[in-house]
Amino acid sequence: MTAPSDRAMWTLLDGLASTLREWSRQSRDFNRLALEIHEIQRAANPVLRRYWDANTARDPSSWEEIPPVPVAAFRDVPIVSGVPEVTFRTSGTTGGGGRRGEHHVASLDLYHASARGNYRRHLLGGLETVSVVSLIPCPEDAPDSSLSVMAGFICREPEVSSATWAFNPEHGVDAGAVREAVGDAFRVGDPVLLLTTAFALVHLLDELAGQGADNRHGNGERASTDGRLPLPEGSRVMETGGFKGRVAAVDRGALYGRVERVLGVPESHIASEYGMTELLSQAYDRVAAAESPCESAARVLRFPPWVRTRALDPATLAPLPPGDSGLLAYFDLANAGSVCHVLTEDFGCTTDDGGLHLLGRAPGASLRGCSLVAESFLRATRRGARS
Amino acid sequence: MPRDRPVDAWILPPAIPAPSTFQHARAGGLTIRYPQPDHDLAGVIISSLRDARRALATFETKELVAILGGVGERFARGLDDRRIGEVAANADLSPAMAETALGGMTQSWTTSALDRLVRAEFRDPGVLDGFVARDRRSIRAASPGVSVHFGAGSVPGVTVTSMVRALLVRSPVLVKPGAGDVALTVRFARALHRADSRLAAAVAVCYWPGGAAASADWEREVLARSDQVVVYGGQGTIESIRARAPATTRLVEHPHSVGVAIVDPGGARDSPESAARAVAMVDQKGCVSTHLILLLGGAREARRWCGQLADRLAALETSLPPAAAPPGQLSAIHQLRGRLAVRSAASQRIEIWSAEGPGWTVILAGGDVFEPIGSRTAWVVPVRDRSACLDALTPLSRVLQTVGLAGPRTEDSELVEGLAALGATRIVPLDQVSFPDTEWLHDGRRPLGELVRWAERR
Numbered sequence: 001m002t003a004p005s006d007r008a009m010w011t012l013l014d015g016l017a018s019t020l021r022e023w024s025r026q027s028r029d030f031n032r033l034a035l036e037i038h039e040i041q042r043a044a045n046p047v048l049r050r051y052w053d054a055n056t057a058r059d060p061s062s063w064e065e066i067p068p069v070p071v072a073a074f075r076d077v078p079i080v081s082g083v084p085e086v087t088f089r090t091s092g093t094t095g096g097g098g099r100r101g102e103h104h105v106a107s108l109d110l111y112h113a114s115a116r117g118n119y120r121r122h123l124l125g126g127l128e129t130v131s132v133v134s135l136i137p138c139p140e141d142a143p144d145s146s147l148s149v150m151a152g153f154i155c156r157e158p159e160v161s162s163a164t165w166a167f168n169p170e171h172g173v174d175a176g177a178v179r180e181a182v183g184d185a186f187r188v189g190d191p192v193l194l195l196t197t198a199f200a201l202v203h204l205l206d207e208l209a210g211q212g213a214d215n216r217h218g219n220g221e222r223a224s225t226d227g228r229l230p231l232p233e234g235s236r237v238m239e240t241g242g243f244k245g246r247v248a249a250v251d252r253g254a255l256y257g258r259v260e261r262v263l264g265v266p267e268s269h270i271a272s273e274y275g276m277t278e279l280l281s282q283a284y285d286r287v288a289a290a291e292s293p294c295e296s297a298a299r300v301l302r303f304p305p306w307v308r309t310r311a312l313d314p315a316t317l318a319p320l321p322p323g324d325s326g327l328l329a330y331f332d333l334a335n336a337g338s339v340c341h342v343l344t345e346d347f348g349c350t351t352d353d354g355g356l357h358l359l360g361r362a363p364g365a366s367l368r369g370c371s372l373v374a375e376s377f378l379r380a381t382r383r384g385a386r387s
Numbered sequence: 388m389p390r391d392r393p394v395d396a397w398i399l400p401p402a403i404p405a406p407s408t409f410q411h412a413r414a415g416g417l418t419i420r421y422p423q424p425d426h427d428l429a430g431v432i433i434s435s436l437r438d439a440r441r442a443l444a445t446f447e448t449k450e451l452v453a454i455l456g457g458v459g460e461r462f463a464r465g466l467d468d469r470r471i472g473e474v475a476a477n478a479d480l481s482p483a484m485a486e487t488a489l490g491g492m493t494q495s496w497t498t499s500a501l502d503r504l505v506r507a508e509f510r511d512p513g514v515l516d517g518f519v520a521r522d523r524r525s526i527r528a529a530s531p532g533v534s535v536h537f538g539a540g541s542v543p544g545v546t547v548t549s550m551v552r553a554l555l556v557r558s559p560v561l562v563k564p565g566a567g568d569v570a571l572t573v574r575f576a577r578a579l580h581r582a583d584s585r586l587a588a589a590v591a592v593c594y595w596p597g598g599a600a601a602s603a604d605w606e607r608e609v610l611a612r613s614d615q616v617v618v619y620g621g622q623g624t625i626e627s628i629r630a631r632a633p634a635t636t637r638l639v640e641h642p643h644s645v646g647v648a649i650v651d652p653g654g655a656r657d658s659p660e661s662a663a664r665a666v667a668m669v670d671q672k673g674c675v676s677t678h679l680i681l682l683l684g685g686a687r688e689a690r691r692w693c694g695q696l697a698d699r700l701a702a703l704e705t706s707l708p709p710a711a712a713p714p715g716q717l718s719a720i721h722q723l724r725g726r727l728a729v730r731s732a733a734s735q736r737i738e739i740w741s742a743e744g745p746g747w748t749v750i751l752a753g754g755d756v757f758e759p760i761g762s763r764t765a766w767v768v769p770v771r772d773r774s775a776c777l778d779a780l781t782p783l784s785r786v787l788q789t790v791g792l793a794g795p796r797t798e799d800s801e802l803v804e805g806l807a808a809l810g811a812t813r814i815v816p817l818d819q820v821s822f823p824d825t826e827w828l829h830d831g832r833r834p835l836g837e838l839v840r841w842a843e844r845r
Contacts, residue, residue, distance in 0.1 A: 047729065047732045048732070049732075050733075055728060070722040070725035072723065072726040073726045076726055077733045079729070314714040314718060315711075315712075315744055315745055316744065327714065327717075327718050343722070345715075345718050345719075345722060347714055347718075361715065362714040362715040363713055363714055364714060
């Protein structure tokens, strides 16, 4: 038997998917919807209710007053109302006690509704047909990766004439498959949409450079002897996740320069996507191949209008004005099935018009000294436990 | 104390021409200046130190102890406010904390402390000066040759202690201080240079960004040409040096570790105060710093004790203020507190006491939740009895170093034997945790004994 609170949640999620699909044509009251979701989440999720009760003195009158849940909590406790339809997991364990974060998603349809309008606008605009080449693992190989599932959504769009999955979680980038797919795209006259993480992109470029003289398309056309593999005219790149300082930051300018030299895709045709497992909405910093000047202006990340971004003072968590750097917190209405207000470990600043400059992981995370801290501690003690 | 004028992060033996090209870096609140890491300069430094071996060997131990101790005593008498401010800014500590830390560290640099160290290490300290007859042979604690010491992080004085130990065993030494321990190390080395020309020839200090691509040639040369490498650092640093040092170079490793305490509140009324100091000292960045406190007794007693600990930590926030933490560390605190609050909401038994700001945190929880994050965070785990303490510490055996006791006494042989069997290498009263004696068995090894190369004559 379904509890009333669960029924309210399912009604909300169903309605919300439609709301997000129609959002651009409506004038919505973000705050009213945020508080409505908050009330339903309170009723449906006793963990969140107790957390909020312990951290706030009164009923919130605006979304800003709802205490955010830190992303680290996604590593400990299932935060979901009802039965999850899918569980997305973070790829890394940085700062999180050696466990992968888990986002239990109550409605995959809501994720699709949240992601679709945004990727269509930023990646597929103006295209009649396109061949997708993905250096993101396919959803079958990584069913718990929110990024892979989104790449799967993209490949099912009507403009996509073919999809090549050229990354295997075990073997890495398959440059041969990329070359073949590019050759096929030339044959049918399609531009290519390359979906990639920044690190996979670096690996592809390194691989192409290393293979140099052997670079041949599948049909032998446009053979390159200098490590270049020019993509068809109008091709685009969606790159994600390379600038957050997690392992070794990739220099964006240098990477985009290499993309232009090797793949022939100008910077104007590269859109950077910023997303995280714990959020069902994503931000993009550019409309790839935008024609209007305002869409190709300086790179500023923008979420869809059902997300609010704040930079918070790292010491006090008080909101900072646009331009001041702080810890980033998001309120994503698409997270209605889990928790909307999330405090991240990322550092950045907002712009006057609601955009976001991401500066990476908050600097100075590791304690400088000779005391063992969490990540090393967990590595060392886990190893101890095995022996 | 931000300063615009860069602080020199180097001092070389007088025979070496002063370098002419420099790099700059931020080190805490200071800008530091260090010679461009250069393959040729590395070779020149190591050669020069090698030449200094003969002169260094002319010291008798007593004379060396007196000179080193004399310099140490000048530091033990205290530094002026400007120098304390420099050390504090470099180490990311408040001036009050830097002064307290220096007061504790310098106690092991005095003449009497160094004399005690030498006597504790060698039954006859004469073995450092020449062969000494023992049974049917003569033995000698010979110099290991030229040492390179890689310091860690930002606990002021750790690198100086390492440098002094090398000199006591007549090893000319190139010291790379941790970025946050540059100011004190260079100042101490300058004092040694002034104290005796033989020491000046045998002591080089030079910061460089360890493991960076720009330092690769320099580090390769340093590792290849030195005889012994002493490295303090995290897993990554130690593994990296292990991988690059030639097999013929002796490695002495001091990995990061974690300190714990065992407290019986009924047997130690001052235990909240002692625990608070052990947690707060050098903002919990020391290898001896206490992170985990196993508290004997029931839940109600534990809750009351945590409240007392929180009060003491709040008081120390005023008398020994923490330094302003960088955003990443603040983020880690917010993530931890919020994460535990969510776990608590999920009915897992966790209680948190904390400063309004990031100053300190006390967490009462089960042992499985424990993750050291520093920033004056005390994890208190109630335990049933002493044998349960050993069970709780078993997962930490590889990283365990100092155990502070309050209530249980260090004479409790069953507990102490159990702790030693688990891997604890220093078991002391809780109020002595923060500053080890000069002759402590550092990470379970003899501080001078691990450096010398024994020779025998028959």
